Each structure stands twice: as structure tokens, then as C-alpha cells.
Amino acid sequence: MFRTNFRVAWRNLVKHRNYTLINTLGLALSISCGIVIFVLVRFHLSFDDFHADANRVYRVVTEQHRDNISYSSSVPSPFGKAFRNDYSFAEKTARVAQLSNELVNISIDGENRKFKEPAGIAFAEPEYFDIFNFPLVKGSKSNLLSSPHEAIISERMARKYFGEKDPINQTITVANRVEAKVTGVLKDLPANTDLPAEIIISYASLKDYNAWMASDDAWGGMTSAMRCYIKLKEDITPEQVEAVLPAYVTKFRAGNKNIHHYKLQPLSALHFDGRYGGIIEKRNLWILSFIGLFLVITACVNFVNLATAQAVNRSKEVGIRKVIGGSRTQLFWQFIGETAIITILATLTGLLLANITLPYLNRWLGTDVSVNLFRSWQLSAFLIAQIVVVTFLAGAYPGLILSGFKPIAAIKGRISRHQLGGLNTRRTLIVGQFAISFILIIGMIVIAKQVQFAKQSSMGFDKDAIVVVPAGEGPTSTAQTLKTKLSQLPGVEKISQCYEPPSSDAAWNAPVRFGSRAEDEPFAANIKSADNQYLSTFSLQLVAGRNIFPSDTARELLINETMVKKLGLKSPEEAIGKNISISLRTPLPVVGVMKDFNDHSFHEDISAVALWTDTGFYVNYALKINKANVAQTLSAIEKTWSETYPDQVYEYKFLDDKIAGFYRNEAFMLQGISIFCLIAIFIGCLGLYGLVSFMVLRKTREIGIRKVLGSSPVQLVWLFGREFSRLILLAFIVSAPVAWWMMNSWLKDFEYRINFSAWIFLLALGSLAIIASITVGYRTVRAALSSPVKNLRAD
Structure with a gap:
């Protein structure tokens, strides 16, 4: 039975190639987006989750209260030492000076080699490796970084600097000021960490780099490089620690108008809290997830619309199968099987598209994600669940509709309107699709205009043709x-x-x-x-x-x-x-x-x-x-x-490029939302095509009668154009307030911003109206030009 149903399903899909292609393409695009979004979201949620007892690890951060509140991921240099000596809340405490874009010199066989390291170096106390799980592959963990002028480097750095040579006891020079001997090699750091330093030097050497930064009396100022990490004891809560920290402000910063409030930031929040330099906010991951879910659902809606519009063409097949003994259950599972085949084909195509896309996405975002079903059981489980859910979401309703046809009526092709499913349901779904498309289009326009405004507006100084070169x-x-x-x-x-x-x-x-x-x-x-x-x-x-x-x-x-x-x-x-x-x-x-x-x-x-x-x-x-x-x-x-x-290593940057870097996140959002907007519009247009196809089937005789009574092709086209115009206008009315609220909230992050004018809404409405007109134009014109005799013979 399974083999027979599969053979029949495959023949039907091959016979109706256009129907199969449209459904497969729509599902493939949405599934590929779902796969890419899934691996990206999972990658970001996995940051620094591999450390032992990660739930007890915190970074001490600072709220600075002046005429306004600012946030810093740093603390004064002496903080870590004072906290370790004064309180017993923590199992381990480590001070770290994190420095980026530092010069590193290596002397190999008399040849001096120089490197600029964007990820920089870190001066860290020994307890750093008791808090974080960065295992050694060479060297001894005992007395790690306990003496001045010791360094630990990653395997990647060892290969980069020394090739096949043993890096142990080799000397590196940082910033032409600090010499350090390599005493250990770390296993390469994973991509999902916010602690990127691959060269870690003993904290006791910091005084050679910057004496003020290393001072245990420097409570009066704070450098952005200084971090303090603590691992709390199991019975200690962060609230207990924060309750005693104001004592440091009273003791060491009395009378200073820059009032410090020291807080504990969980390790799990480092990646997501933008106030303290987090890469991405969790709300953006939720937005991405909902976009992926929306794309999959809209593809399923399109499948339903196209399947029900296609139902009349298969009514005789259903009638014959019922006459020769086929039950409704058997017919239902046959249609579910057809949907499963399309979904599996779409999933395979989606995997191919995702694999093609991810290398470019990794270079663009600086991530390291891949689609590997054999290395990620979560991705495999996600795909299996997606195939099952999409199959039943897309196939259940058409399966119930088609398997419910009465045999005689089906054989004669006399299917009543209500047997093809409610039109209002499909109209509602189309309105929902286009409402989301409107929101994406308006978001795309607003972000593009704000980024353009930020890059092109005067900042009060000349930034054109100015080169910034670091001093040696x-x-x-x-x-x-x-x-x-x-x-x-x-x-x-x-x-x-x-x-x-x-x-x-x-x-x-x-x-x-x-x-x-x-x-x-x-x-x-x-x-x-x-x-x-x-x-x-x-x-x-x-x-x-x-x-x-x-x-x-x-x-x-x-x-x-x-x-x-x-x-x-x-x-x-x-x-x-x-x-x-x-x-x-x-x-x-x-x-x-x-x-x-x-x-x-x-x-x-x-x-x-x-x-x-x-x-x-x-x-x-x-x-x-x-x-x-x-x-x-x-x-x-x-x-x-x-x-x-x-x-030393020479480098330069144009000032306008440096300023453009201020808006890197906005540029990423613009490109991302543009891609998803185009995909959403494309999938929505497929749904609109399905709805128009359904309407043409319903109005076949009406078209013939109107033509006999003298209606022109233009009037007949408007018969359908009026319908989708109402749907688009309704979608616009529903989405406009939501888009206005969302983008106004986004623009509040800018002190200097564009005006949110009405032309943005009109541009979005006009753009989608044109796209929708092109989408349905071919189908409606063809119906309007068809023979009235043929139309009148249809039921």
C-alpha cells in the first residue's frame, strides 16, 4: 500500500510540475532561512557555556552616575585585589587587562617578525584559568603565570609564530615594552567565546606595559581595558555581593562626582548586554526566530492555497479512487504523502541553499557556523521536527478537503464552493502575510534612510580624505x-x-x-x-x-x-x-x-x-x-x-570608514531585513497567486456570463484586481500602526535621527501594490481573455 501511494503521489507531482515547483521553491526558501536562523541563534546562545560552573561566574561592571548614567565593563585596577582580600564570597578572583590591536615581535633564527593582533593580548592573574575552561596542550598548570614575563599562547598563535618549532621557552615581545617567555600552549579557543585573547601574559608584567594601570592605588580613574572576573561560592548570591560593594565607593572615591555603582554581570549575559559591549541583544535573536517561523508558516499557507486551488483538477481522480473502494483515511494519507515528498525535496534544497549561503554569512558576520547534520544532533532534530510539522501544517487541510469529495460529484467535476474550503480563511492569511511584508518594507526604508543620514550628515568637522595613522x-x-x-x-x-x-x-x-x-x-x-x-x-x-x-x-x-x-x-x-x-x-x-x-x-x-x-x-x-x-x-x-x-607594523584607516563603523550593526540589520523582506514578499506573492487561481476557478462561469453581456477585458481584470487591492489595503491599515511604533522605538536609540514622514508609508504601499499587480496580472489577464463558450460550459 505504501509503495502504491508513493508511486501515485510521485506521478501526480510530476504531472503537475508547476504546482510542485512553486510549492517546493516556496518551502525551500523558507526552510533554508529557518536553517540559517537556527544555526545562528544556537551559535550565539552557546557563547561561553562550556566553562565549568558557568552559572557561578560573573564579571564585575560599573555604572557611572554623573549628569547621566553610563556603563562600563571595567573596574578600577585595584578592585580585584581589594575584593579578594576583603571578602570571602568568591572561590576565585582574577584581574585581567584586555588590550586589542597590539604589536607582537618574534625573533626566529635571527629574523625579526612583527604582527598586529586585532584580538590583542591579555595580562591575567593565575586564577583566570581556574575560573575559565581553557585547557593546556603543552606546559604545566601548576604555578601558571605566577611569575613575571611568562606567556601562554594558543595553538593557532604557536603555528603562526613558530611553525613546526616547539614554542615552549620561546620569547615574544609585546608593544616593544614587555618581553615574555612562552611557558604553555592553550588548546585553540572556540569561536563561541567572548574572551578572545590568544596571548595571555602574567599580570605581574603589566607594570612594564603601563605602571598606572598596574597600580594598586589607582582608584581615581578607570581604563576600559581592566576586567575583574569572580567565581562565587555555591551558597553565595550576586545580591549578597552587590550589597557590600558600595563600601568601596565610600572608602576610595569619597567626594568624587563620578559615582560608581559596581554590579555583577553573569557570564551568560556578556554576549547579549549592549550596555557593556555585548555583541547582540537577545531580543534580536527572538526577532530572528520569529521571522524564521513566519517564513515557514507563510510557505505552508501558500501550499494550502495552491493545493485547494488545484483540487478541482484532481476531483475525478478522487471520485474514481472512492468508487473502487478507497476510504477517506487512505486518501488523506495519500495527500499527506505527497506533501511529505514536497517537504523533503524542499528540505534538501534548503540544506543546499543554506550550505551555499553560510560561508558568505560567516565572512560577513565574523561567525563560524556550519550545517553539519552528523556533528549537531540539535540541527538533525530540528530538521526532522520541521519536516513533520510542515508536512501536517501544509498537507492536513488540503488532504481533508480533497478526501471529503463525494464520489459522483467528484467524477462529474461538480464540486461545490464550500467543499473547496472557506475563502475568508485564505483572505485572512493573505492579509497577515502582506501585513508582515509591509512592516519589513517600512523597516527597511527607515533603517536605510537613518544609516544614509548618519553617514552623509555633517558632524561639525571635515571627515573627507582624512587618513588616520597610529603613532609608532x-x-x-x-x-x-x-x-x-x-x-x-x-x-x-x-x-x-x-x-x-x-x-x-x-x-x-x-x-x-x-x-x-x-x-x-x-x-x-x-x-x-x-x-x-x-x-x-x-x-x-x-x-x-x-x-x-x-x-x-x-x-x-x-x-x-x-x-x-x-x-x-x-x-x-x-x-x-x-x-x-x-x-x-x-x-x-x-x-x-x-x-x-x-x-x-x-x-x-x-x-x-x-x-x-x-x-x-x-x-x-x-x-x-x-x-x-x-x-x-x-x-x-x-x-x-x-x-x-x-x-613595527604599519596600518591606516580613512576617517569616514572609522565613522561608518559606528553604524556596523545598523548596516547589518539593513542587509538582513532586506533579504528577509524580499523572501517574505516572494512567498507572499506565491500565496496571492494561489488565491487568485482559486478565485478564477470560482468565477469561471461568471466570467463567461459577463463577457457575453459585454464586459471588457479591463473590467474583468478589475473584478480580480478589486479583490486583491482590498486585501493589500487592509494589510496596510493593519500593519501601519505596528510599523510606526516599532520603528519609532528603534529610532529612539539615536539622538540625531530622521523624521518619520508619511511618504515612507506611501512608498511601502506603492511598492507592494506594484509587485502584487505583476504577480496576479498574468493569471487574471489570461482569465479575462479566455473563450466565453468554454467558461459557460464549466460548472
Whole structure:
């Protein structure tokens, strides 16, 4: 019986090739999206879940309360040591200084090799490896990183640096300041970890890298590099720990307007909390999951619409099978079998599409996911469950409809309308499909316009044709000599030494005390340490006073208009000559006020900014270059820089590319939602085609009668166009308020944003109306041009 049903099912699918192709394609697209979304969601949910007792591991983070609240994944350097000595809440406590994009030098057989490591290095206390499960493949865990100048590297780093040589006892040099001997090799780190350092140096060596950062008295400031991880005892709750942490604020930071609130962040939250540098929010994973579910459901809806529209063509087959003894149950399972074949074909096609797509997706997202049924039982279980669920969702309703035909009526082709299923149900499903499509289209338009606005709007300074080159490690005199050489290159119009460009995701925030006031201000200043060429290089404007004079040390200040307002001054001119103390330094006179510029992305409001000269903090060169010979100029800059610092790695970045990086997540959302939008529209159009096919079958005789009575083809086309126009308009009415609320909520993340105008809705409505018109046009025109005699003979 099974073989017979399978043979009949296969013959029917081959006979109705268009029906089979449309259903298979729709299901394949939705299933491939479901597979990709499943592996991506599972990948992100698996971050750092492989550590023993991960539920007891926490990172100490900081809420900074000034005039507003900011969040940092760091703590003051002494925090970890003080916590370990003062309290017995934790089994293990480890301080870690996480540094990115560091220079690493290796000497092999007299050859000096240099590398820039984007993932950077970490200075870690020995207990780091008691908290986290990063197993050694070489070396001894006893006394691990207990002495200065010890290093542990990953297998990948060992291969990269030393090839086939034994890395143990080899020496590496970090930032031309810290030498360390390799005493162990880690098993390669998995891709699903938020602790990416593959070079870990003993914490005792940190003082050679940065003495202030390593100081056990540095409670007054905080660097973004410093982390503190703890593993709580089994009977201790995070609330118990957080209850005693305010004591550190009272003891070490009394009177500081930058009030710290130390919190415990679970290890499982590191990946998802955007306030503390999390990669992706969990709500986005839920959105992805619901999009995948929606795509699968809409494909099933389309299957139902097409199957019921196809039912009339199979009525004689059903009637004959019933006459010769076929039961309704047997017929039902035959149609379920046909659906299962289509679903399996669609799943295989979906797997192929997913395997083709994922390599590009991995490069795009920086992930490492794959579709491997033999290595992931969860994926295998997901696919089996999906095949079963889709088969019954898509096949049960058509199976019940077709198997319920009365034999005589079926053989004569006299199927009543209600036997083909309720039209209102299908209309509702189509409206739901297009409502989601409207939301996706409106979301796509809003995100695209906001990203375009952020990239093209003026930020208050010149960002065009400016190259940012990191300064090399070496004496200040060498850096000044290099600046002179670079300024003399053809194609270099202006050059400035600085800490960071005007707008940067790296901020140096410091407390401010104005004039003779007894306390610090309730806000911090974003320090821009730079030379006197900074204003002209970036075309920054002064609204009062003059530019700073050249100097090696901080002697005078420029501030921005926002700081003038926050200080309570009535005008920029009033600030000139006033003294301001920043970061507890000697008070400096204000000599000029800069016109406000965006010192962060458009996500944030403009900060109070102070600019001074201090060569000790010039970590970048900013070069304004001529657009005429960009390639030649860049080559000359690289040659000059490399000659000055032959033992270091040269790199550069255009400022507009750095600023575009502020909106990397938005660009990802835009591309993702665009892809899903196109797929959703395509699947929705398949459903609309099924509904129109069903309507044509229902109205065959009506079409013939109308043609006999003189109706034109245009009037007959409008007979169907009116129907789907109503559905699209209803979908728009339902979805517009939802889209408006969702995108307004999203835009609230930007301090500077586009206006949500009516044309966005009209553009979405017009786009979908055109697409739907094209989708149904062929089917309706064909029906309108058909022979009235043939139509009148139909029942």
C-alpha cells in the first residue's frame, strides 16, 4: 500500500510540475532561512557555556552616575585585589587587562617578525584559568603565570609564530615594552567565546606595559581595558555581593562626582548586554526566530492555497479512487504523502541553499557556523521536527478537503464552493502575510534612510580624505620628526598629532572643576589631546577666543559650546580666561571655544569637550590628503612611516570608514531585513497567486456570463484586481500602526535621527501594490481573455 501511494503521489507531482515547483521553491526558501536562523541563534546562545560552573561566574561592571548614567565593563585596577582580600564570597578572583590591536615581535633564527593582533593580548592573574575552561596542550598548570614575563599562547598563535618549532621557552615581545617567555600552549579557543585573547601574559608584567594601570592605588580613574572576573561560592548570591560593594565607593572615591555603582554581570549575559559591549541583544535573536517561523508558516499557507486551488483538477481522480473502494483515511494519507515528498525535496534544497549561503554569512558576520547534520544532533532534530510539522501544517487541510469529495460529484467535476474550503480563511492569511511584508518594507526604508543620514550628515568637522595613522612606539622626538617628514610629502595638505579624531568610539573622560568651585562638576569632559594643527586639519571652527599655542605639555584649553552651557555660562565669550581643572591637574585657562561637533556617533548627544596639548597622549596622526593621487600618497606615507619604525607594523584607516563603523550593526540589520523582506514578499506573492487561481476557478462561469453581456477585458481584470487591492489595503491599515511604533522605538536609540514622514508609508504601499499587480496580472489577464463558450460550459 505504501509503495502504491508513493508511486501515485510521485506521478501526480510530476504531472503537475508547476504546482510542485512553486510549492517546493516556496518551502525551500523558507526552510533554508529557518536553517540559517537556527544555526545562528544556537551559535550565539552557546557563547561561553562550556566553562565549568558557568552559572557561578560573573564579571564585575560599573555604572557611572554623573549628569547621566553610563556603563562600563571595567573596574578600577585595584578592585580585584581589594575584593579578594576583603571578602570571602568568591572561590576565585582574577584581574585581567584586555588590550586589542597590539604589536607582537618574534625573533626566529635571527629574523625579526612583527604582527598586529586585532584580538590583542591579555595580562591575567593565575586564577583566570581556574575560573575559565581553557585547557593546556603543552606546559604545566601548576604555578601558571605566577611569575613575571611568562606567556601562554594558543595553538593557532604557536603555528603562526613558530611553525613546526616547539614554542615552549620561546620569547615574544609585546608593544616593544614587555618581553615574555612562552611557558604553555592553550588548546585553540572556540569561536563561541567572548574572551578572545590568544596571548595571555602574567599580570605581574603589566607594570612594564603601563605602571598606572598596574597600580594598586589607582582608584581615581578607570581604563576600559581592566576586567575583574569572580567565581562565587555555591551558597553565595550576586545580591549578597552587590550589597557590600558600595563600601568601596565610600572608602576610595569619597567626594568624587563620578559615582560608581559596581554590579555583577553573569557570564551568560556578556554576549547579549549592549550596555557593556555585548555583541547582540537577545531580543534580536527572538526577532530572528520569529521571522524564521513566519517564513515557514507563510510557505505552508501558500501550499494550502495552491493545493485547494488545484483540487478541482484532481476531483475525478478522487471520485474514481472512492468508487473502487478507497476510504477517506487512505486518501488523506495519500495527500499527506505527497506533501511529505514536497517537504523533503524542499528540505534538501534548503540544506543546499543554506550550505551555499553560510560561508558568505560567516565572512560577513565574523561567525563560524556550519550545517553539519552528523556533528549537531540539535540541527538533525530540528530538521526532522520541521519536516513533520510542515508536512501536517501544509498537507492536513488540503488532504481533508480533497478526501471529503463525494464520489459522483467528484467524477462529474461538480464540486461545490464550500467543499473547496472557506475563502475568508485564505483572505485572512493573505492579509497577515502582506501585513508582515509591509512592516519589513517600512523597516527597511527607515533603517536605510537613518544609516544614509548618519553617514552623509555633517558632524561639525571635515571627515573627507582624512587618513588616520597610529603613532609608532618610541620617543616623542621620533614622532615629531616623522610628523615633519610626513608634512613634506606631496599630496599631504595638513597633518596633526592627536589622541583621537573629533568623533571616536574611544573616549578619555575626566572630571572637571571650574574656577574656584569647591567640588567637581556633575559631568565629565571628553579630552581631545592634540597639537595646534588639530583645528585646521579637521576644519573645526572657533566661536570665541583663539587657537592653542604649540606646546609639549598642557598649558591652555579649548572647550566646546556644550561645556560652556554645562558650566552655566551665558556666552562663549564669558568662558575666555576662566580656569578649569581637569582630572585633578593644575587649573588651565580657557583661550578659545569651539563650535559644537559630534564627538560620538549619532546614537549619543554631544559631550562636553576639552582640548589641550600633551605629547604623551598623541597616539595618532591625522593627515588631510589631496584626492588627486590618493594611491601614490598612501604609498609614500607607508614608506616614510615604515622607515621610521622598521620593527613595527604599519596600518591606516580613512576617517569616514572609522565613522561608518559606528553604524556596523545598523548596516547589518539593513542587509538582513532586506533579504528577509524580499523572501517574505516572494512567498507572499506565491500565496496571492494561489488565491487568485482559486478565485478564477470560482468565477469561471461568471466570467463567461459577463463577457457575453459585454464586459471588457479591463473590467474583468478589475473584478480580480478589486479583490486583491482590498486585501493589500487592509494589510496596510493593519500593519501601519505596528510599523510606526516599532520603528519609532528603534529610532529612539539615536539622538540625531530622521523624521518619520508619511511618504515612507506611501512608498511601502506603492511598492507592494506594484509587485502584487505583476504577480496576479498574468493569471487574471489570461482569465479575462479566455473563450466565453468554454467558461459557460464549466460548472
